[in-house]
Amino acid sequence: MHKSQLSGFIIDCQTTDLDRSADFWGNALGMPVRELPPGEGEIYKRLEDNQHGLHIEVQAVSHPSRVHLDIETNDIDAEVRRLEGLGARRIEEIRTWVVMEAPTGQRFCVVRATSADFDAKATAWA
């Protein structure tokens, strides 16, 4: 048995100016912008969501801008198989996460669980 839940979303911005993009979204959503460590900080900035406890990041990307959802889990392989069973398609593995595509066309990611309340709130799949 494994568990999963929505962890948040990534605001993918087709930009070479990550600072400016993160500033816009931080101000638009009323969320402080947080720097991430070297290795991540060049392409990601975190938005601190004190309203809902979501994991939200702004990412500089080369593809067209979009928003993609992240699903967090304590067993990535099992969660990917569960989602494939629902009709999603595995696109690629990147470092510790898997990019998938919904049958309705949106890309989303399956990531390792990091939310503090994950054990208490995530859905358990038989």
Next chain:
Amino acid sequence: MHKSQLSGFIIDCQTTDLDRSADFWGNALGMPVRELPPGEGEIYKRLEDNQHGLHIEVQAVSHPSRVHLDIETNDIDAEVRRLEGLGARRIEEIRTWVVMEAPTGQRFCVVRATSADFDAKATAWA
């Protein structure tokens, strides 16, 4: 002075089969699918988010699939002006909400506040 906050997101699906799209996303995210009243229920279904309290809907659309964010506010005109000041662009008014486009290209909506904790948690703008 007005207030605003992220209220959630809409999963826009380019489909003629709203039921099937909502079932996929409800199962993927572990959220029950709720019917909406006639007038809304033909193109929207709600996903009940008991983890974060977000307002999440699946929408049948004719444009390419995407996810768009909703910002809720107690003063739509003031919030739209604030967002224009940050560089966003007003696209169109639909019933009670305004569609905008971020300087980074993503569409998002400014909607009337409905969250139970809006007054307590939303950001107040001077």
